Amino acid sequence: MVKRLAALDENKCIGCMECMFACSRRVGRGGFDKSAISVRSAGGIERGFVIVVCRACKNPPCAKVCPTEALKERKGGGVILDEDTCIGCGFCVQACIMGAIFWDNERNKPIVCKYCGNCADYCVHDVIGLVELEADAYLVRVGD
């Protein structure tokens, strides 16, 4: 079954950013400028945190605006990026109203979640996790 990353319970998020660090660690970086997930306060820490990550939409708007078809719809939902084909126009970033397409300034390419779940392995408070994409990818879960 195809999986995606999901915010399971944002209320438990403590804003430690471990998920963001874990994502960039995959490519040997300390930091998060290569990360496909972002956590920010919901307008002041007292209001809790917002987790921004690709929710693997069906019929994804980001893929629809890609002029070179570098972003292709993944079977079951979400997208796959072919970096060689990408010209770095940034249309995908504008098309994603979730803000879930990040940008690699060094390489001038988008950063999109690969649904690998590495970040979730480091979330000790069980805020995020991989979930199976069901037939209806529009299903809204708690915390989405």
Add this chain to the structure above:
Amino acid sequence: MKAKDMNRVLYVDLTKKDVKMEDRTDLFDNYLGGSGVAIKLLEEECPKGADPLSASNPIIFAVGPLTALYPSASKTVAMFKSPLTGNLGESHCGGRSAMAIKLAGYGAMVIKGASDIPVYLAIHGDDVKFRDASAIWGVEAQTVGRILREVEKGTGVRTIIRIGRAGEKLVRYACAVCETYRHFGRLGVGAVMGSKKLKALVISADKSVELPKAKRKEYKQVFDEIQDVVVKTDAMEKYHDLGTSGKIYDLNKIGGMAYKNLESASAPEEIARELSGENFAEKLLSRRVACSQCPVGCIHLASLREMYEPGYYFKTTTIVYDNEPIWATGFMLGLKRAEDCLRLIDTVDRVGMDVMSTGVILSWATEAYEKGIITNEHTDGLEFKWGDVQVYSDAITKIVEMQNDFYQNLARGVEHASSVYGGQDYALAFGGNEMPEYHTGIACYVNNLTGARHSHLDSAGYDLDQKLLGKEFTIEEVVEKLLEEEEWRQILSSLVVCFFARKVYTPEITLKALDAIGIENWTAEKLEDLGRVIHRAKMDFKFREGFDLSKLRIPKRIFEVPTPHGLLKEEDLRKAIEIYKAKIGRG
């Protein structure tokens, strides 16, 4: 940015509104980062005898090699000359500060000079701007954060370090507030910022640390090993569940906590229950949050819902609480309700003062008022009374506004105020810094007196006292253990890791962690030596600025109230100081 290229120092000259960046690999190679590099930069930048509130006093912010790379390496060290003690000032803070400084591309920042107009610094990676802060001068610390959040970029990956009114007005124990709920709390860095007309720093990350290819596998392994220990040690449970306030009830129960200006060393049972971490969590806790890259999440936020006007007008305020603020307000000032502690902590946070110093100063003032050496004439009509949260709140406002001589003197700390009005026997400051809560035995006071910052975190004497309960020991052993602890803590604060993770970062783990990011050639012996070198460098700075171990004032009160080890004797403490002097080569 490569792991080894994290040695850049940002120099900001507020007088000339000028910046430069310099590679200081020379310092980072030899002193790691954090406290080690900061004391060296302070030596370079702070002229002998500098007035702490003059342009010549620099503020150093430093992070370390482990920052943004390992769990709980989440702290920034601030170093400066303290306007409270007139000597070495050092204060640590978490929040997002360390991550932001490191990933903006700096190992340290040196803030020099003084601006002619209020400014704030917007540091977005290499882009450093001076911005006019006239519009936010006079604005409370929390609101400044809200405003700057909206006008500056870097959402989620930045720190906002700012001062409140207390810093602007040069209250000697003003703090700098970071991410609304964290503080560079002790020793008055907020006043130093105020003297420079520096209202805030916004620093945002735009880089990452590139690890050497050959090391990536090793780095991931070491990271996982450390993460595993952090998550599984008792630190996780201890600090995430109840937070630092989890120890309040027990400490009070053993009679090791100053109550009402150390009138006794424990509060009545019902007060201890009311002000315990358990009660705060059950009644008021609303959210737990973390510093960057720390899975523990020890920061505890409370929600206080209050009616402020009839007709169903309510306000709900989020207030951060910890062990020390609860003690400084609740125990020292005899407050009876947890909600009262929160109200007072909120007042202190808004003006931006060190809550520990504030509590000790107000408790001295209350006792002095009771004893009649302070009168209504001094207090401008305020009747200081244990438990009266409104009076204390009003007093804090008057301290910040410094509307008469009395409040001006209170704004200079309890050492100074008691030198003017008397009552030194119960003015609970050590080395010029107001005491922490502990009345646990001889070790906590040797710590307060000899520690480079006169902070309980210098050598954790309170912890040693509790470990020694029921055991036989000599004063020599106590001093030895404290010195050893203080020296090792120099390494922790140079890496820079949070002291709550001190059990995780053993010498062995530290070496592994450094090696895995390409910082090689360290050994356990070299680390131990460096701890001593940094500690002595701090002491050298202190002696250069007139510190004298033989002339330390010890308030008589601490000998009049039994500790869990019984009554302390002044001669024993003096003896401990002499031993300490000899051990650091100043005998």
